Amino acid sequence: MIERVEKALIAWGEQYRRRGTVAALPCVLGTLIDNGGEIIRSTGGASGVALYAGDMGLIGEAVEAALVQVRLNHPLGAELSKLARVRYLTDPMPLVEHQRRRMRYKSEDVYQDRLHRLHETLEPCLIKALPWFRRSA
Template identity: 30%
Template sequence: MISEIDTLMQHWAEQTRRCGMEASLSSPMGTLMEFAGGMPRNLPGPRELMANGAGPDHIAREIEAALARLEHRGERGQLLVKLASLRYLPVPALSVPRQMQLLGLPSTADRTYRNWVQSLHEQVMSDLLRRAHLRAA
């Protein structure tokens, strides 16, 4: 299942690069309700605009919401969101040693880096499953 999360994260990055996470006319209260209290920053506007290609698709928005909730979980969550940005957003992609350097990890901490990536994927997956369950209820 983690490889699927990696694929979703890559999709999120592609959508973010293509569309940004901004559009127009968003409602703070509607956004707060839509994302179950974990309001991401710079969220796109109404769904009608996004349906016409003015913003990222639903999957990318779900990943963004999961990252926003993760970012609100303290220093560790913020670090994992930074990892997501460094790992998935840059074009061309940053090397693992460069990501580690930007995260403040020593070059010998490859195992720590891999554990952080695993934790990022697990926490995003957990939040996506939680959100899907809330929607189904």
């Protein structure tokens, strides 16, 4: 586990939860679902949807972008993205045993290996997006 990546992922989880599900779906379909079939539009803003809760912050946005890149470009991308959601988006963070069960990992070693791969894969993306991240070690 890489401590600074762990802290960034924890911050991402907190920011993501604070935004809520409406902000997680700033699109027409998400708005329809959240508003019972009605579209509420604002007069300004990039999304055009009044319920959009705003930015997550630098760290949250960087982690979100890195997870998208991992999902698209890494052989284990879908699995690592799911592990990030299982581990960091639940408050409080589930016990390792519960995380392993949700991920269907048979052993602690597999879980630790995947968690370390997640951190190793995200670290270069975070350093590229946030140059000061390298110094935060």
